Each structure stands twice: as structure tokens, then as C-alpha cells.
Amino acid sequence: MIRIYYACDLHGSESTFLKFVNAAKLKIYKAQVVIASGDLTGKAMVPIVDLENGTYETTFLGSKEIVTSKQELQDLIKRIRNVGYYYDTVTKQRHEEIWANPAQQGATLHKHVLEEMERWVRIAEERLKGTGVACYMMPGNDDTTEIGEIINKSGFIVNPEDKALEIGEGHEMISTGYSNPTPWKTPRECSEEELKAKIDHMASMLKDAKNSIFNFHCPPFGTGLDTAPKLDKDLRPVVATGELMKIPVGSTAVLKAIEEYQPLVGMHGHIHESPGEVKIGKTICFNAGSEYQSGILRGYVIDLEKNKVRQCLHVEA
Numbered sequence: 001m002i003r004i005y006y007a008c009d010l011h012g013s014e015s016t017f018l019k020f021v022n023a024a025k026l027k028i029y030k031a032q033v034v035i036a037s038g039d040l041t042g043k044a045m046v047p048i049v050d051l052e053n054g055t056y057e058t059t060f061l062g063s064k065e066i067v068t069s070k071q072e073l074q075d076l077i078k079r080i081r082n083v084g085y086y087y088d089t090v091t092k093q094r095h096e097e098i099w100a101n102p103a104q105q106g107a108t109l110h111k112h113v114l115e116e117m118e119r120w121v122r123i124a125e126e127r128l129k130g131t132g133v134a135c136y137m138m139p140g141n142d143d144t145t146e147i148g149e150i151i152n153k154s155g156f157i158v159n160p161e162d163k164a165l166e167i168g169e170g171h172e173m174i175s176t177g178y179s180n181p182t183p184w185k186t187p188r189e190c191s192e193e194e195l196k197a198k199i200d201h202m203a204s205m206l207k208d209a210k211n212s213i214f215n216f217h218c219p220p221f222g223t224g225l226d227t228a229p230k231l232d233k234d235l236r237p238v239v240a241t242g243e244l245m246k247i248p249v250g251s252t253a254v255l256k257a258i259e260e261y262q263p264l265v266g267m268h269g270h271i272h273e274s275p276g277e278v279k280i281g282k283t284i285c286f287n288a289g290s291e292y293q294s295g296i297l298r299g300y301v302i303d304l305e306k307n308k309v310r311q312c313l314h315v316e317a
Helices: 014-023 070-082 092-099 102-128 145-152 192-203 252-261
Strands: 002-007 033-037 044-050 056-060 063-067 085-091 134-138 164-166 172-176 212-216 227-229 246-248 265-268 276-280 283-287 298-305 308-316
Touching (some): 002 014, 014 033, 014 070, 014 102, 044 070, 044 092, 044 102, 056 070, 063 070, 070 085, 085 102, 092 102, 102 134, 102 145, 172 192, 192 252, 212 252, 252 276
Parallel strands (some): 033 134, 044 085, 172 212, 265 283
Antiparallel strands (some): 044 056, 056 063, 164 172, 227 246, 276 283, 298 308
């Protein structure tokens, strides 16, 4: 038997990332493999203005804060990281220059995203080396191509994307963090036809597709694992007769691939508000869901035996 701990959609939240790393060492889980699958990075930056008199000023989660000591500054940085944001400590003049220029804002955010991803990889390496636990981390549709490149440089953490990898004796895994098109025009989207071609190429490398794991960030279309609010042309949720309208937004390519190849397990994420499990033919598919901004790590513990799933348990921390 092999035991896998799976989580996704950390979105830069340091508290959930550290819980993911620590899950590998929990005796209650006894995981042999841990997988963080897609959307690893955050989307926003908080400027901390150095007033050059020993104090700092910022606006965080809508509230203005004044920091008057190094300890308070470290506490502020920790809170910023824990909700999935990045911080930038700048002078007042530099702050005015950056925040008056959207291009500079974007470049500064991107720089911090890459630096923090490198730091996360180092943390995972330091804490998991020597434990006997294999660690896989994969970028998702919200992550830029550089995120995968950073993981690829690790001598310990494995980026499983676009590969057919042996995961324990008798099981293989294929993985992709790409999604079908979204209203948000995220960095790593493609057409359904392109996504199906990616999957078929990886599936052709499998020795036994029916005994494999499909680690696809995007969930299969119309399965309940992909239900999200319907948006109008201005990307606002649609409300009708006082109720929030919801629609399936997953991938038809992923659905077709699972129906065709019938792997043991389909591991998904992407749609934070649709955790759950569903069977497609003989395949057990699940979405772990995400509450990263609240510091809650959602995941699954999966026990695989030869030719079957022994258990698939949703857990939170």
C-alpha cells in the first residue's frame, strides 16, 4: 500500500504551506508521498512604508497600521504572508513612484512572487530531506511558467507536470496544472483541444492507465467538483430571485480523458468552493477545495493498493 497526502490552491498562504510540509511528518497521516498541486502563488502585494524614524506604515486588509518596533514589523509580515499576500518595504518616495505606475507594480509583485517561491522550495527541502517522504509541487493556471522552473532546480522537490512518474510500486501519475479558458485570463490556460492533447501525450507514456493517478488541477466538467458562481460581463456574480447563480466551469477535456482511460484516481482543485468526491465510471475523482485566506489547509489522504483505492479521506487542518 502507498499513502498519499494531497492539497492544492495554497495561493501564497504561508500558514497553509507550512501545514502542508508538516503534514508529511504527522504520525496520524503517515504519508509516503505529499503533493501540492497547482496555484501555489499569491496575487497581491502590501507595501510597507519606512517612515525612516523607526516606524512603518501600511494599509492591510482595509485597515491602516503603524508599526513601531522590529517585533511588530515581523508580526505584520507574518500576517501578510499567512493570507497569501506579499510585502514590499519601501521609502515613501519609492512607494509613490511604484504605486503611480501599474507596470512597476506588476514587476515588483512578480519579483516577490519568484523570491518567495524559491524560499518555499528551500523550506520544503530543509524539512523533508531525510524523512523518506517524496514531495511533489506543481504550478497551476494562476502560476507563471517561472514557478515550474524554480521547482525544477530543486534536487529534492519534484515538479511532476507533463511527465509519467512512478509513484510507489505499481502506480504511475500524470499531471498538468493547465486549465481550460477562464474569465480571468490567467497565465496558463489553453483550449480544450490543447488540454486533451497534453493529456493524451502523457497517457501514452503510461504502462497501465487503469492503475494510474490523474493529477489534473482543473476538475472534470459538470461533475459537481467544478461548480462556481456565474459571472456577468464585468466579472461580478449573477444573482437572480435573491439567489447566487452557479454553473459548471470545469474541463470537458479532463472529463473525456477520465471517461476514456479510467484511472484509479483523479486529483483536482482549481474551484475552491466545490470540494467533494464523485465517481466517473470506476474512477474516484475529488476536489480538495481551498480556504487558504483563513489559514485552513484542505486535503485528502489516499491509500492505494494494487488495482484499487483502499480509502480516500477528506481532512482539514
